[in-house]
Amino acid sequence: MSGSDPRADEAAGTARESATVQSDSAAAGAPAVAPLSADAIPSVARPYRLQFEEAQDAWVLLYPEGMIKLNRSAGETLARCDGERRVGEIVTLLEEAFGQPGLGADVRGFLGLALAQRWIELR
């Protein structure tokens, strides 16, 4: 960025995040985003990287010059999207981990949003 202004870059980063947030709301408000099928095999999509941050006690999605801090349920869900497991298996794992049955609809709904956001891709 020699020559450019990271202040502008930061503003741009913020704009990019706002765009994400706006489309989050749009996606959440619109019934158009379909839940993911139980047979789908999701993994975190390039250029995102998922990692657990001790300092924030949270899973975060990192991408060029930006970060999305995930709530616990979203983080634990994406952490199980390894490109090998089917959504059905991920649901089972989460139900075991949280000691709570009947999470299928919530998890598939969230993964539908995650796909619309391009946080994940399907094999």
Add this chain to the structure above:
Amino acid sequence: MSAGYGAPPSDPGALPGPLADATAGSTALPRTRTGERPGPPLWLLAELTYRCPLHCAFCYNPVDFARHEDELDTDGWLRVLREARALGSVQCGFSGGEPMLRDDLETLVGEAHRLGYYTNLLTSGVGLTEARADALREAGLDHVQLSFQDSTREANDFLSHTRTFDLKRRVAEIIKAREWPMVLNCVIHRLNIDYVDRIIEMALELGAEYLELANTQFYSWAEVNRAHLMPSRDQVRAAEATANRYRERHGERLRIIFVVPDYHATRPKKCMNGWGNVFLTVAPDGTALPCHTARMLPGAAFPSLREHSVESVWYDSEGFSRFRGTAWMQEPCRSCPEQADDLGGCRCQAFMLTGDARAADPVCTKSPMRDRVDAIVARAERGDIPDPSAQPLVFRDPVASRRLAGTD
């Protein structure tokens, strides 16, 4: 893992927040002397060097950069990387000057990657050869932001200059071949803003995924050249309309970010997302700064990481506490219902335009000094541009820097 799955993920209120909210809930961090508890410096910008092969008239490096040429060595940077990461930094930008001029860049990127940073290289592309790109890929570099600017001293050759375009095309191919996400950054100003369509076409041709059309903000060298570089409102409006037109047509392929220039806005930006809130800039000589231009501000010098730890600088130094939060504000910010939206705007801009670093950023229409911004914009509206023979553009180089710093 017995606390339940949490709020239903389909509840929009439970969706993850943006970076602005990312510091909420960090509870294990030490308190500052003011009793507040800032989050960690999530963003570390390592300005490895002020050396640069280019001479951009809008460069954000300090105009007196030639006074600060003594760079941290490799071990010094490695220590900064480790200490900041231990505090919770996650994004690391390697910038400059031109960071490719540091021959230890691969070492630093490798250590940053090993520590768990998302690593970003911010480069003009000069010096990014196939071999070095391979080494950086090997070291774990996550992302390259390629900036456009003319490599010649003729600002108006910006777009027609084939050598520049050939370089960018070559570097863009190098980036694509290594599967790095490609973000192009192009600084926009009066002399190129009418050609935004050609810039976007170029980005499409290069296969970029993001294009940041960053209007010049008037700091440092851009401030020196402000009368030449300030666009008119019509120019800004037309450029934004062009960007929107391309978004409609190519939004899936290329995400275009248009950064509105401050002087044409009515409210200031929340500069750096808040002073000492998220960003830690480290200047080439190891000085820790809340932003890359903060050194221009009056008051005590900012601390050096040659002598202090990242932790003490971030949590305990006067420099990083100076404008944190809202306690430092004076009117009209102090009683302003919008104070949390922008935290009074940019301290450097306030100082440059009013002489008082605690004043409201005069970009704000509530500022009693807004007329100063209006006068500058009005001059651009009239097309009142300096005669280049009387007041030429000043290009960034060490000789001009020493002259402007009065150390010539």
